Amino acid sequence: MSKHSGIYPSKTLPPPLAMVTATATLLPNELWLSIFTHIDDIPTIKNVLLTSQHFHALGLDATLRNLVWRTPEKTHKRLADLLHCPEKRRLPRELFMALGTGTAPNSTLVDWDAPATSIPDLQEAMRIRCLGTLANLRSLTITGGTILPHYFDALRQLRRLDLLRLQHCGVFICAPADDLSLGLGEPDLTITSLALHNVVLCTDSNSDPAADTTTHLWQRVRDFEVFSTIDANLFVETQAAHLLPHLPALERLRVWGLPTVGPGDTPVHAWVPLDPAPLGGVAPTLRAFSGTRRMALEIIPQAPSLEEICLQEEISAARALELVESLNPETMRKVEIPLRDWDASVLQRTAQMLPKLESLSLLYRFGDLSSEYLTNTLPSLLAYLPALRIIRICPFDDLGAYARVHPILRSRYRFRTYDDYMFALLAWRTVSASGQRRPTPIPDSEALRYADIWGRANAALGTVVLGPRKECVRSAEGGWVVKDADEWDV
Known part of the structure; x- marks a missing residue:
């Protein structure tokens, strides 16, 4: 060289x-x-x-300030070297840490088959304590191990921390006995985004979990996500219910796990609690929710400012109508509902009940839309939605799900974690097991023709999606063009 x-x-x-x-x-x-x-x-x-x-x-200099140190191995030698240099402590903005059971040194993979929780050791606790010296840290991800209550004392010192992501670990959310007498001077965390992925929240089994929760830590959280590829939706909702009453500034909530019954009535083997946790104390500031229909119906009466609702499970047309009629027509701006079978009454009722919608997505598993309906009936319904900018009426993207799990096609998609891969694999298997006839895809030429007709009926309309991984967008000249999946975010 x-x-x-x-x-x-x-x-x-x-x-x-x-x-x-x-x-x-x-x-x-x-x-x-x-x-x-x-x-x-x-x-x-x-x-x-x-x-x-x-x-x-x-x-x-700006580039240097955006360096990312990723330290997933258990030894954390890179982090130790970093903490020994005062000047380097000010550099990291994002940090990834692995606790508990790890892999060989210099490995960047996590042992996904390891137990979710493990007994923390002294060295692990010291590493957590040293995190408080990274004054400019913005994003922190901790995977594996067990997060003890006093670990949050170190996180309080990070006064610029915005995102905290905990995954594949146990988290003790109960406060230590002397929590109020620590005299740290920083009573809360500065984070505005909290994400719990495959996490087990641990509380004192002899008392009310809500009474033990460190309520003062979460005063600034605006974005809260609880996600699991292991447990059923009801279990994930139970986990979220422990923290929801202690998030007074919450604006966006995403809660979802495995369905108890998959497409085609295929059972999903996931642990389900006997009694769903009641949802109480949801912040009135909540503007967006993504999760199950059951949880949505409990949240809607407690969230007068709710603007967006996206369901993560297939429901029948009757349940979809019940949900639409419970929404506030003055505040609702975005609705996404997956239907098991296409039913035109859902679209008609939605257009009549929610005139201020800006984005509408109706996905369906089975059924076909006739050309007469798409050409004449649907454009007349758009007159009820003068502010609508985005409309999606298309079958589920099973082809995309297959591409995500196929070893040859998998490389073109961005899997952030192994869990994303496994979740897509489960979804595709349950769909394939149903054995029912799938909807006929609409050709690009026909999609452009329908988009042009709908665009003339609604001047605000800018995006039309009629097929999986295809969207028609209005160009600057006023015409319509088809964008493939490679041209927009997948």
Whole structure:
């Protein structure tokens, strides 16, 4: 390798400043940011930085501030090296930590088959305590292990922390006995987003969980997500119910797990509690909910400002009508309902009951829409929705689900976790087991024709989706074009 090409090893002298400046200035800061975001280890970062001793002189300070340290291995050697340098402590904005059962050193994978909880050791507790020195940390993800109540004391010191994600772990949400006498000066967490993925909330079994919850920690949380690929919806809702009364500023709520019965009446083997947890104390500031119909019906009376509702389970037309009639027509702006069988009465009733809708999605498992209905009947219903900008009326994307699990096609999709892969696999298997006839897909040419007809009936309409992974959008000239899945977020 030439002395002045590629990534320089640690013992190689950097090239002259003139050569570095001429090369580096050809790269925009956005490209540098992309490069550093995908670098996972400090040695590689050091090698890249050795291409120029004048990194700050090139105007790349902003890029350096956005570096991401990911430390999923149990040894946490990289994190330990980071904490020994006061200047480096101010750099990380995002951190990923793995506790409990881990994998071999330098591995970036998590042992997904390990128990959800494990006994924390002293070294693990010390690492959590040291987190309080990362003054500029914005996002923290902890996976595995057990989160004890006093761990939150270290998180209180992170006064710029915005997102806390806990996954595959047990979390003790009960307050320690001397919690109010710690004198930390920081009574709450600064996080506005809290995500619990495959988490078991642990409380004192001899008392009311709500009474033991550290209520003062969650005063600023606006976005709350409880998600599981292991347990049923009812269990996940029970977990969420423990914290909901202690989120006074909550605006967005997403709660979902495995359905007890899948498509085609296929049973899903997931643990289900005998008695669903009652939902009480939902913040009146709640604006968006995504979850089951049962939970939605309990939340709607407690959330007068609710604007968005997206169901994560298939329901019958009768239950869909019941849900639509319970919504507030003055505040509702977005509705997404998956139907088992297509029923035109759902769309008609929705258009009549919710005139201020801006986005409407009706997905269906079985059934077909006639050309006469799409050409004449549906455009007349759009007159009831003058503010509608997005409409989706299409079958479920089973082809996309198959592509997500097929080993050849899987690489073109972005799986963030192994759980995403397993959830898609389960969904596809249950759909395939039903053995019923699937809806006939609408060709692109027909979709464009329908979009043009609907666009003339509703001037505000800008996006029409009539088929899986296809959408018609209104162009700047007023016409309509079809965008494939590769052109928009998948």
